[in-house]
Amino acid sequence: MRLEEEFSHCDNYDEEEEPKTMSQCSIGALQQQQQQQKFVVVGYALTSKKIKSFLQPKFEGLARNKGILFVAIDQNRPLSDQGPFDIVLHKLTGKEWRQILEDYRQTHPEVTVLDPPDAIQHLHNRQSMLQCVADMNLSTSYGRVGVPRQLVIKKDASSIADAVDKAGLILPLVAKPLVADGSAKSHELSLAYDQYSLQKLEPPLVLQEFVNHGGVLFKVYIVGEAIKVVRRFSLPDVTKRELSKVTGVFRFPRVSCAAASADDADLDPSVAELPPRPLLERLAKELRWRLGLRLFNLDIIREHGTRDHFYVIDINYFPGKCHF
Ligand SMILES: Nc1ncnc2c1ncn2[C@@H]1O[C@H](COP(=O)(O)OP(=O)(O)OP(=O)(O)O)[C@@H](O)[C@H]1O
Ligand SMILES: O=P(O)(O)O[C@H]1[C@H](O)[C@@H](O)[C@H](OP(=O)(O)O)[C@@H](OP(=O)(O)O)[C@H]1O
Numbered sequence: 613m614r615l616e617e618e619f620s621h622c623d624n625y626d627e628e629e630e631p632k633t634m635s636q637c638s639i640g641a642l643q644q645q646q647q648q649q650k651f652v653v654v655g656y657a658l659t660s661k662k663i664k665s666f667l668q669p670k671f672e673g674l675a676r677n678k679g680i681l682f683v684a685i686d687q688n689r690p691l692s693d694q695g696p697f698d699i700v701l702h703k704l705t706g707k708e709w710r711q712i713l714e715d716y717r718q719t720h721p722e723v724t725v726l727d728p729p730d731a732i733q734h735l736h737n738r739q740s741m742l743q744c745v746a747d748m749n750l751s752t753s754y755g756r757v758g759v760p761r762q763l764v765i766k767k768d769a770s771s772i773a774d775a776v777d778k779a780g781l782i783l784p785l786v787a788k789p790l791v792a793d794g795s796a797k798s799h800e801l802s803l804a805y806d807q808y809s810l811q812k813l814e815p816p817l818v819l820q821e822f823v824n825h826g827g828v829l830f831k832v833y834i835v836g837e838a839i840k841v842v843r844r845f846s847l848p849d850v851t852k853r854e855l856s857k858v859t860g861v862f863r864f865p866r867v868s869c870a871a872a873s874a875d876d877a878d879l880d881p882s883v884a885e886l887p888p889r890p891l892l893e894r895l896a897k898e899l900r901w902r903l904g905l906r907l908f909n910l911d912i913i914r915e916h917g918t919r920d921h922f923y924v925i926d927i928n929y930f931p932g933k934c935h936f
């Protein structure tokens with residue numbers, strides 16, 4: 613079932629209505645509302661960090677006014693004893709949890725599990741994450757979309773320089789932990805400027821060619837068939853001059869996450885121009901199908917000096933700051 617269909621019978625709710633919190637709704641009023649129409653019940657299993665960022669009271673109130681109820685899943689009780697749910701929304705890691713969800717999907721085909729755990733697992737490895745984009749080889753009259761050239765190093769830091777040389781990768785390189793499981797460590801990235809310093813890196817990792825993109829990236833949020841694009845500040849370009857002078861490996865912070873939105877900044881229009889909508893729609897549609905996911909975002913950059921050469925550098929499941 614399409615995500616939009618799940619919510620379609622909520623469409624007669626007044627969007628402008630002021631959201632009410634649970635405490636504002638009297639039990640009687642809630643029961644009356646429940647009798648009048650069917651609620652869409654979303655069972656959620658999220659980390660406390662995610663609950664804080666995503667399930668804010670205002671959002672829950674707005675959802676309730678639209679006929680959508682969020683109910684916490686108790687991880688200490690069997691999932692089948694809870695609910696009934698129309699949707700299970702989750703972002704937890706661990707083999708045990710994945711198995712619980714897979715079993716539940718088999719026994720409850722009428723419930724939409726957002727999203728299937730195996731499909732999400734695909735994004736937890738930075739190599740398999742971008743494989744779909746590479747396979748797609750998208751090239752249209754609006755532009756082309758690829759992934760930066762990259763190399764996986766499973767172990768042995770002393771062999772990295774040779775491997776990079778053999779693969780013909782061009783410095784500087786972005787070093788990213790191979791596993792992207794949402795842990796703080798999985799977001800510890802660094803930029804390596806010279807061959808000699810590569811031995812300082814800690815495998816397992818992915819080494820990706822750094823693509824100059826004018827210091828701005830685009831985050832494309834995908835929720836079912838809806839997409840939303842925002843600008844974020846990113847790493848600045850590395851000039852040839854800088855590359856010839858600088859040596860070493862430099863850790864960098866989660867720049868696109870921490871940085872303020874670049875949407876209102878005074879930017880060079882050729883850098884700030886959003887990627888063409890038809891190109892993003894085609895990319896999103898294909899990725900939804902290939903990844904089997906309905907709730908994710910991707911980071912895409914435009915190669916500086918070009919109008920239409922794009923690179924996807926990251927894909928995240930159920931990201932934090934959806935701007936819908
Ligand atoms: N190949 C690349 N070329 C240029 N800049 C890059 C490249 N890869 C990453 N970056 C920069 O590093 C940042 C972090 O990289 P990436 O998005 O892969 O990490 P992440 O930890 O998964 O981020 P997120 O918080 O979005 O999950 C990007 O937002 C971008 O600024
Ligand atoms: O909406 P954007 O700016 O893209 O930020 C998200 C990141 O891209 C995701 O990688 C984070 O999720 P993980 O920490 O599970 O990777 C995600 O963390 P969250 O799931 O804890 O909210 C966000 O920080």
Ligand SMILES: [Mg+2]
Pocket residue numbers: 868911926
């Ligand atoms: Mg990213």
Ligand SMILES: [Mg+2]
Pocket residue numbers: 792926927928
């Ligand atoms: Mg990421």
